[in-house]
Amino acid sequence: MEELILISAVVACPSHPDTPLVEDYHAGDMICPECGLVVGDRVIDVGSEWRTFSNEKNAKDASRVGAAENTLLEGGDLSTMIAVGPGDRALDDNGRSIYKNRRQVSSSDRALLNAFREISQMAERLNLPHMIVERANTLFKQVHEGKSLKGRSNDAIASACLYIACRQEGVPRTFKEICAVSKISKKEIGRVFKLILKNLETNVELITTGDFMSRFCSNLGLHQSVQKAATFIAKKAVDLDLVSGRSPISVAAAAIYMASQASDDKKSAKDIGDIAGVAEVTIRQSYKQMYPKAHTLFPEDFKFVTPIEQLPPP
Template identity: 80%
Template sequence: MASGSKGPRGTTLYCPEHPDAPLVEDYHAGDMICPECGLVVGDRVVDVGTEWRTFSNDKNQKDPCRVGAAENPLLDGGDLSTMIAPGAMGETITDEHGKPVYRNRRTLNSSDRALMTAFREISQIADRLNLPKMIVDRANTLFKQVHDGKSLKGRSNDAVAAACMYIACRQESVPRTFKEICGVSKISKKEIGRVFKLILKTLETNVDLITTGDFMSRFCSNLNLPHSVQKAATSIAKKAVEKDLVPGRSPVSVAAAAIYMASQASEHRKSQKEIGDIAGVAEVTIRQSYKLMYPKAHDLFPEDFKFAIPIEQLPAQ
């Protein structure tokens, strides 16, 4: 610890003879010691480490620790209340070491039980999609708002959880498609879309419009395409939208078609099937968007793109 270490009640501890020397903490004795002269500057320092030690060869694999689960502000009481579990005759239940077994009082609350189940489902969806914790936190908050409003009663909590995850991804600028959310949950794409619209209407919130650029980096990375192809595909998709070459087409299908066109003109050629598997788009959908963009291919590529295959030799569909 540094020479300005905090002692009891926030006081600053330092050695009067060596004020610049970093103090060493003796966790076993609770002392703060000067390494230069050995002076015990402070004693009875509270040890904030665990109270128990565990060993890999112990028969009992339980790991008793100082506190329970982390506090969850979305649950009543912060999810900290506990109770000693009573036995059949009213006596306290103990484990093999004679210590009382504690159970969460919240298991009796049906509302919080529903929340915890939904939070677990949201966390599992995030794990399958490799999404960060901030997405999970936003989705949990959205579900809590919907749950407290009671405006979607009768809807499956799993469907609401999946829709909240979709909205959270959109709001955090890492959008996922309905098909991707559907693929890692137990809910149909149609039901997720229906609940998504109801949540937006209920919470009076909105999400940014999805653009082709939202998916380009992820799709190209999953296809192991270099940055030059990604840059070209981004330019192709952006100009195709600006020139209104693909009216009514979804940003995902336009992005997939742009990647197909850019890859076919480079040394890293990808088939429509390979791109469709990554983007979650049918080959026929990619083909239809590509056919709309192909006649204007000369105007869509960036000027500095190095063609391995001339535009005239690109497939017509």
Template identity: 70%
Template sequence: MSSGGGMIQCPDHPYAPLIDDCRAGDQICSECGLVVGDRVVDVGSEWRTFSNEAGNADPSRVGATENTLLNGTNLTTMIGPSPSGGNVASFDDSGAAVYKNRQTMSSSDRTLINAFKEIGTMADRINLTRTIVDRANRLFKDVHDGKNLKGHSTDASASACLYIACRQEGVPRTFKEICAVSKIGKKEIGRCFKLILKALETSVDIITTSDFMPRFCCNLGLPINVQMAASHIGRKAVELDIVPGRSPISVAAAAIYMASHASEKKLTKKEIGDIAGVADVTIRQSYELMYPRAADLFPEDFKLILSQLPQR
């Protein structure tokens, strides 16, 4: 059914989302099951095979799924021999190909595909969601089309786009975490990061200790009361301006160190540093600034014995 404006919707449930049944080619109301549209085209790969011989032939007859980020939508025409070897229409008596394979993929699309593959590989290694991957792909596409990063490698640009996408989606990763799954060093990724923000006139939210605290604490296996205390300590340290100039990651690591030593599960600076990607000396420097104000940093309901805390 269609409304006056031409938009397909259910007459009884106009605001209900529609479900695409690609096998039947129908659009179905999620509330009542009414078929409100038909002849929906499935742009995915077709995996049927019409050969009686299984062999090693690829049953996909239409190539990869459509990618709207590619200028040519990755369309190709590949002509190959039949499974029985008797495809006289495509090959002459001597076995030479009568027709040439046609690949319409441009060098620009090839660059995009390589970048998208690199972004997907990096995201898989650190368990990032598809939403973040899609945003990173879009960022790279915009940068590539604008020719804003000439002279910089595709891998560096892709890594920077993934870093920006993580921050824009509210699940930031540190530069060291991105570097760990990338082929590029921190300096080059940082350089591309700044250029991309300037070129696309976009921005990212300022990172805080709260952005990293839950993940760091979870990876360290800290109980919930210690996690809450560490989050409170990190937030208060910034509010009281106790750690001026210190990065949120080093403050978060120092807060975890302080909270753990006020509990039964005491962690070393090295254990925390390995998870947070921060050097022991960096944690110590932030902790030494926070230690004199420890009583002001802990939550009021936390049973704190100051003598339990190390001085450095």
């Protein structure tokens, strides 16, 4: 590209020196658009190289280089087998031999490709970054090569790998969120998740209430001040050991419920449960444990619309 810029800077049309030249990459010429004069040649073609192996006259040419090599696949050497058809079908209209380009894919690579495609589709529905997809693909390949989860469906393993990848990359998703974009039940994903951790001897970071707070509040359309208060309430409740035995997700949901009820943007436990993937009764149970200490849970600068004394009873 630097060479092209240099050429266009020193070459100009004698009749129209101020007119920008048009670069014809296919012909390798630089042309004056005013008079059509070719004022430069041998321009480097920076476009794709194309080559066809197809014998259909009306078929479009396919790219010669193809997609990027996937290092997770065994057949990543792009090896090709040329096969000739039998009988008259081996000759075209002019009597020349017809060759067909066939790529052999092993059953192992086929299983990996299907799993990688499933992981990519789930990640796309969840708007997850590509680095999480790569980590999930690597985890799936490790499980696949270890052959320690025989009898489990590849879709279940792919879903569990995506869940683990999210946890390891610091952007955890709930089992319900993974289940919503998967074909597998929440219970089965949980089982496979535990098996993968056991067999790969890997671990995941413990999830906290703060991992979900921003996303839950954003999906509920809550103001930043409510999110800040809910984050403070959840952390304080954990520090005071008020919600022992409760999952971080249910504690986060209960904290959002308490903060929203004290603000002018009140959300019901059902609305919060639908977003957080937690049952309404579970939120109320966590809220019940936090309610007696509500006056110590709110940040000092929180502006109450509903006083603590008037918060809904558990």
